[in-house]
Amino acid sequence: MTTSASCDELFAALRDELGGGVKLDAPFGAQTTYRVGGTCKYYVAVGSREDAMLVGTAVAACGLPVLVLGNGSNLLVSDAGFDGVVIHCVGELSTARFSSDAVTAGGGMSLPSLARRSVSEGRVGLEFLVGIPGTVGGAVRQNAGGHGKETAEVLRSALILDLLTGRLEHHELSWFDFAYRSSRLVSTELVIDATFHAPSGDGRAGSAILDSIVRWRRANQPGGANAGSVFVNPAGDSAGALIDRAGLKGLRRGGAVVSMKHANFIQAESGATAADVLAVMRAVSRGVEERFGVTLQPETQLVGFTDDERSPW
Numbered sequence: 001m002t003t004s005a006s007c008d009e010l011f012a013a014l015r016d017e018l019g020g021g022v023k024l025d026a027p028f029g030a031q032t033t034y035r036v037g038g039t040c041k042y043y044v045a046v047g048s049r050e051d052a053m054l055v056g057t058a059v060a061a062c063g064l065p066v067l068v069l070g071n072g073s074n075l076l077v078s079d080a081g082f083d084g085v086v087i088h089c090v091g092e093l094s095t096a097r098f099s100s101d102a103v104t105a106g107g108g109m110s111l112p113s114l115a116r117r118s119v120s121e122g123r124v125g126l127e128f129l130v131g132i133p134g135t136v137g138g139a140v141r142q143n144a145g146g147h148g149k150e151t152a153e154v155l156r157s158a159l160i161l162d163l164l165t166g167r168l169e170h171h172e173l174s175w176f177d178f179a180y181r182s183s184r185l186v187s188t189e190l191v192i193d194a195t196f197h198a199p200s201g202d203g204r205a206g207s208a209i210l211d212s213i214v215r216w217r218r219a220n221q222p223g224g225a226n227a228g229s230v231f232v233n234p235a236g237d238s239a240g241a242l243i244d245r246a247g248l249k250g251l252r253r254g255g256a257v258v259s260m261k262h263a264n265f266i267q268a269e270s271g272a273t274a275a276d277v278l279a280v281m282r283a284v285s286r287g288v289e290e291r292f293g294v295t296l297q298p299e300t301q302l303v304g305f306t307d308d309e310r311s312p313w
């Protein structure tokens with residue numbers, strides 16, 4: 001493993017190659033939808049697969065932990081930050097190309113944009129993505145879903161870069177081992193792009209679906225700083241319903257509070273810290289365990305926390 005000083009040199013060399021998209025001690029938590037949490041050691045914005053491969057070489061040489069950042073809509077970053085490399089897909093890696101019955105979208109493309117672009121191209125099947133404020137890469141990693149559909153049902157294949165070996169491979173759907181909100185992808189594998197089924201269909205019906213999903217989200221989910229559902233639904237049950245029935249709506253620690261609108265959302269109010277959000281998560285989990293004997297598991301990924309801080313997860 002390389003020393004911290006030589007990692008600095010490696011990333012300085014990368015900055016010469018890639019320009020201003022390489023930053024040291026850069027804001028990280030602020031880039032998530034919770035908008036809390038500290039910095040990361042190195043931040044690199046990559047605009048092409050070639051850029052991503054260069055970063056992979058530096059990551060492999062440094063031996064630091066790595067995290068590919070999408071829209072940060074499923075992350076809680078610790079106040080102490082993340083002592084590793086954050087890679088953000090931008091530019092060419094956030095665009096889409098349509099073919100006869102499919103669309104290939106870059107790992108950094110926003111899901112609502114992909115849903116809207118698909119409908120405007122007269123394609124059907126991806127409308128459900130309009131309500132999920134993440135990116136294509138995050139959706140593949142997490143098997144994101146909603147409104148009765150999940151990523152695994154619409155994905156055809158994806159191009160994955162193994163950052164440690166530099167290997168770039170197309171994988172078909174079955175390779176991903178998709179399950180509820182999970183896939184086999186690990187933190188050193190970067191989704192360069194993903195190809196989704198997107199046949200032609202009734203564009204007007206597609207627009208109506210988009211509108212109804214957006215209306216439903218506005219009516220049923222809070223705005224502001226949050227990361228969507230905090231806990232995955234236990235088998236055969238709803239995490240939000242359990243939290244609600246345990247009387248935990250409105251539970252507060254510092255600037256973080258369980259939403260009154262949706263019990264499985266935690267709002268980070270102005271001045272909140274990541275420690276506040278984590279304290280609410282713990283209190284909610286304890287409350288549900290005591291009342292129903294059900295152990296809730298986080299859907300939100302905890303980044304940069306020590307094992308003690310993460311306990312019981």
Ligand SMILES: Cc1cc2nc3c(=O)[nH]c(=O)nc-3n(C[C@H](O)[C@H](O)[C@H](O)COP(=O)(O)OP(=O)(O)OC[C@H]3O[C@@H](n4cnc5c(N)ncnc54)[C@H](O)[C@@H]3O)c2cc1C
Pocket residue numbers: 033067068069070071072073074075089107108131132133134135136137138139140141142143144145146185187189190191192221226227228229301
């Ligand atoms: C208001 C709100 C509503 C939400 N509703 C839903 C919902 O209905 N359904 C649902 O499933 N989720 C929902 N979420 C959670 C979140 O949007 C999804 O989990 C989404 O898939 C996360 O995508 P992201 O790009 O923000 O990923 P991030 O939060 O940035 O990262 C999540 C994981 O994906 C990985 N990742 C991101 N990009 C890549 C890439 N290019 N290559 C490899 N790995 C990558 C990260 O390393 C990390 O492990 C909601 C969140 C909010 C704030």
